[in-house]
């Protein structure tokens with residue numbers, strides 16, 4: 524099947540090519556840098572973003588109006604997905620949807636396919652599955668009640684792993700959307716490497732991009748991510764495609780967050796929040812409150828933080844547990860928060876706020892399986908640790924946000940006004956914040972804003988030093 528003469532192993536470091544795979548490039552000495560690549564006699568035109576082909580185009584002055592910016596879009600009909608896409612699928616765009624196995628990628632795409640097939644103009648959708656059989660996809664569709672009517676007729680499923688065949692099918696059927704689930708299972712007949720190898724994944728993506736740009740068909744590729752959070756296969760895929768989306772969340776819990784990490788046709792500031800239920804993913808009505816855990820009593824080790832996910836404020840509960848240990852190197856376990864940040868906060872708390880955790884195991888996580896990278900999470904996390912160590916809840920109805928510096932000083936975060944408004948709307952009465960940079964404190968009805976300069980002050984203001992103090996506001 525494979526025609527060896529058409530494939531070469533190309534060094535990703537120096538560009539040298541050889542006929543057979545070798546562990547080390549003979550030209551530049553780099554290890555594991557050879558990737559199987561299709562070599563054509565006539566180089567095919569390079570496909571650029573936005574549909575331009577490299578051949579013979581004349582330069583255009585920036586002042587000259589172009590149609591860019593009002594690309595034809597098709598709304599998928601799922602509000603949260605359309606919002607993250609920037610208003611719908613752009614004709615000829617290639618979207619990569621990443622996420623851990625079992626998180627709900629296939630479910631989301633089947634629902635998106637239904638939105639397109641049942642939407643205005645009702646074009647058909649081609650769903651190429653390499654992971655599951657047609658009957659497995661059908662079972663999922665039956666569960667989602669998508670097997671009847673225009674939607675049932677409009678979604679055509681094909682179990683196919685040959686990228687050439689998928690492209691031919693799409694050229695013949697001209698679907699309104701092509702879904703390839705997943706890019707790691709498709710392979711080109713021209714390469715020897717197994718599906719999922721760097722060369723195969725890249726070649727398959729190139730072929731699908733040519734199809735998308737040439738025919739104006741939007742293509743969504745599923746890509747699995749590995750445990751460490753990178754898209755399995757090559758990172759290079761992210762440079763090729765127009766939009767990179769990821770589904771995150773705790774597989775055992777119901778909430779899912781859809782994020783755009785790259786979007787050539789929209790902002791990466793939008794996030795979508797879904798809940799996985801018995802009938803697939805539904806949009807969450809009030810995302811700001813979705814990640815708050817409910818408990819009636821204030822609990823030690825719990826602090827609510829108004830974080831910004833893109834432009835959307837979301838209140839999230841930071842939870843910490845510290846437990847004494849005799850072990851020479853105590854555990855530091857973080858989930859949903861950066862473990863390096865956790866280690867740093869433990870050190871700063873010890874040296875700058877008199878809260879020593881050197882002989883304690885420390886666990887920290889975010890409720891709802893959310894994962895947040897913003898530095899504003901420092902202060903709530905540090906307060907949660909202090910609250911757990913003292914076994915006292917923080918003052919009821921309080922939120923906290925702010926970055927912590929190595930000296931124990933607190934630094935402002937952006938978008939304070941938006942965050943605090945959302946906290947007030949959800950019934951919080953008090954906010955601990957660093958002094959905003961050069962600007963006035965936002966005045967928000969019903970919210971007492973307490974400015975704290977250092978971590979030590981913040982602990983004093985938030986964590987009651989007497990048992991029971993946390994039950995009432997001071």
Ligand code: TYD
Nearest residue numbers: 624625626627628629630799800801802803
């Ligand atoms: P799936 O979309 O197959 O995940 P992925 O394609 O990312 O691997 O979804 C997998 C999980 O979702 C599976 O454990 C079952 C669950 N699920 C529901 O809870 N409700 C539903 O309606 C569907 C279709 C799936």
Ligand code: MG
Nearest residue numbers: 628629654704
């Ligand atoms: Mg799947």
